[in-house]
Structures are given as structure tokens and as C-alpha cells.
Amino acid sequence: xxxxxxxxxxxxxxRMAATVWSQEHYPVIQHLDISDIIFRxxxxxxxxxxxxxxxxxxxxxxxxxxxxxxxxxDLFDIAAKVNLPYDTIATLNGLSSAGxxxxxxxxxxxxxxxxxxxxxxxxxxxxxxxxxxKESSGPGSEVTVYRNSGRxxxxxxVGQRFHPVERAFFxxxxxxxxxxxxxxxxxFGPRVDPFTHTESFHSGIDIAAPYGTxxxxxxxxTVAEIGDDREYGNYVLLQHAGGYQTLYxxxxxxxxxxxxxxxxxxxxxxxxxxxxxxxxHLHFEIRRxxxxxxxxxxxxxxxx
Numbered sequence: 001x002x003x004x005x006x007x008x009x010x011x012x013x014x015r016m017a018a019t020v021w022s023q024e025h026y027p028v029i030q031h032l033d034i035s036d037i038i039f040r041x042x043x044x045x046x047x048x049x050x051x052x053x054x055x056x057x058x059x060x061x062x063x064x065x066x067x068x069x070x071x072x073x074d075l076f077d078i079a080a081k082v083n084l085p086y087d088t089i090a091t092l093n094g095l096s097s098a099g100x101x102x103x104x105x106x107x108x109x110x111x112x113x114x115x116x117x118x119x120x121x122x123x124x125x126x127x128x129x130x131x132x133x134k135e136s137s138g139p140g141s142e143v144t145v146y147r148n149s150g151r152x153x154x155x156x157x158v159g160q161r162f163h164p165v166e167r168a169f170f171x172x173x174x175x176x177x178x179x180x181x182x183x184x185x186x187x188f189g190p191r192v193d194p195f196t197h198t199e200s201f202h203s204g205i206d207i208a209a210p211y212g213t214x215x216x217x218x219x220x221x222t223v224a225e226i227g228d229d230r231e232y233g234n235y236v237l238l239q240h241a242g243g244y245q246t247l248y249x250x251x252x253x254x255x256x257x258x259x260x261x262x263x264x265x266x267x268x269x270x271x272x273x274x275x276x277x278x279x280x281h282l283h284f285e286i287r288r289x290x291x292x293x294x295x296x297x298x299x300x301x302x303x304x
Contacts (some may be wrong), residue, residue, distance in 0.1 A: 234274025
């Protein structure tokens with residue numbers, strides 16, 4: 001009798017698992033602990049990956065699981081519990097920044113550390129990741145993943161992690177505010193030019209600050225240009241990894257030299273009102289591959 005009851009339970013569990021599998025396309029982890037049999041399978045898969053890699057053996061086949069987040073969980077909690085790098089889970093699910101995930105968010109979790117990049121990148125982070133790997137790592141292994149309510153083709157780079165620039169971008173610490181404090185008086189984008197009174201495109205942000213205020217390097221890099229421009233006045237252009245540049249304009253003094261290496265937060269100049277300026281302020285630009293981008297999403301929240 002006991003054996004029959006056990007068999008019935010097994011059949012019911014199998015039926016439930018089949019239903020969940022068909023709805024989610026992947027076996028669903030209900031709880032991220034050993035009370036969950038699917039979690040134990042994932043844990044065993046990941047453990048075998050690390051053991052096989054260390055011994056020079058072929059890693060186990062790539063397998064995907066699904067998980068719905070609980071209240072208050074963030075990416076780092078989940079990554080720690082499943083023993084995977086957070087960048088693996090982030091890129092597999094198309095997350096472009098860290099933070100708490102809304103309760104019930106469906107995540108796909110795999111059994112192998114690595115980086116996933118869509119064949120057709122959408123976010124700035126995905127473009128950044130693919131630009132790093134085009135020449136150094138090739139196209140990656142092609143995998144098809146059910147995410148965002150559909151099938152997507154991704155390139156998988158086994159065992160890879162975020163590069164430092166990607167990590168800084170993902171964590172929201174790619175750039176620092178370029179002044180100790182200041183008030184943003186003119187945002188990025190279309191505006192009425194204060195001199196011509198016609199609509200023009202503002203390629204950076206203007207930050208009002210007292211004359212002579214220290215100007216910081218928003219990120220470590222190299223001094224690519226120092227000049228005196230009719231529009232920018234005295235300016236400094238820094239070159240950064242990942243194809244980024246920052247420009248600092250309307251300066252009263254420049255304190256660095258051409259080709260000098262600078263660290264993030266280093267004082268490179270003083271606020272002024274040179275060039276086409278209506279008063280002391282810093283014109284600050286962030287460029288990517290020569291094209292200006294809105295600095296505000298790339299700066300720490302709260303600015304100066």
C-alpha cells in the first residue's frame with residue numbers, strides 16, 4: 001500500500017512539473033534553498049561546472065531554469081544563493097542596471113557562468129559589451145532563450161565576466177559629478193540659444209558654480225585635447241576606456257597637460273566664463289565614439 005501511495009505522489013508531481021514546464025518553458029524554482037528539488041538540481045549543475053572546469057574536463061550542457069522573485073529580493077541576493085556571478089543573471093535577463101527587482105519578476109537562471117549578449121543589442125550596456133568582444137572573443141556560442149515572453153537568440157561567452165567599464169556602467173558608477181557641487185541650469189538636448197535666441201541642440205549640461213570652483217575629472221583617463229574654442233572657451237577633453245570622452249568647457253584655468261594620465265576625481269581645471277558664456281559655469285559633455293550622450297543618466301543620482 002505504501003509503495004502504491006508513493007507511486008501516485010510521484011505521478012502527481014510529474015504531472016505538475018510537466019504543466020509548469022509547458023507554461024514557463026523551463027523547470028521552475030519555487031524557493032532558493034535545498035527544500036526545493038529543482039533548486040538542488042541547479043545547485044548540483046553549477047557545482048559540476050566548477051569541478052569540471054578546474055579539472056580540465058568539458059563543462060556540463062547548458063540548462064535553463066525559471067524563478068519568480070520574492071518581495072525585497074535583488075540581483076545580488078539571488079546570485080549569491082545560486083552561486084553564479086550577478087553579471088551572468090543580469091545579461092541573461094537583459095537587465096541594464098542593478099537594484100531591487102519587483103516582486104514576481106520572472107528570471108531565467110542557467111547553470112553556467114558567462115556573459116549573454118543579444119544578436120541585436122538594444123541597450124547601451126549591450127552595445128558596450130558587444131563592442132568589447134567583437135575582435136577579442138569572436139561571435140560566441142549561439143543559444144536560444146525564452147525570455148521577455150518570447151524566443152531570443154543570444155551569443156554566450158562561457159566563463160566571461162563584465163569588464164571594469166561594463167561593471168561600472170551596470171552599477172551606475174561609470175562617471176562622477178565633475179564639481180564639488182553646482183546647479184544644473186541647462187539640460188542636454190534642444191533649447192533656445194541664449195545668444196541667437198533660436199532653437200539649437202545643447203550637446204551637454206551647464207552647471208552653475210562660483211568662479212574658480214575646482215573641476216574634477218569625471219572618470220580616469222588621458223588628456224586628449226586642451227584648447228581655446230570660440231564656443232567652449234578654454235576647454236579640456238579627456239579620453240576614457242570604452243570609447244568614452246568627457247569635455248569640460250568655459251574654464252578659467254586648465255591644470256593638466258596634453259597626454260597626461262588623470263585619475264577619477266583629480267582636479268583638472270577651474271570654473272570660469274570663457275567663450276560663449278553668460279556667467280560662471282561648467283559646460284560638461286559625455287561622448288561615446290564621438291557622439292554626445294545625455295550625461296544625467298550616466299552620473300550618480302543627486303549630482304552635486
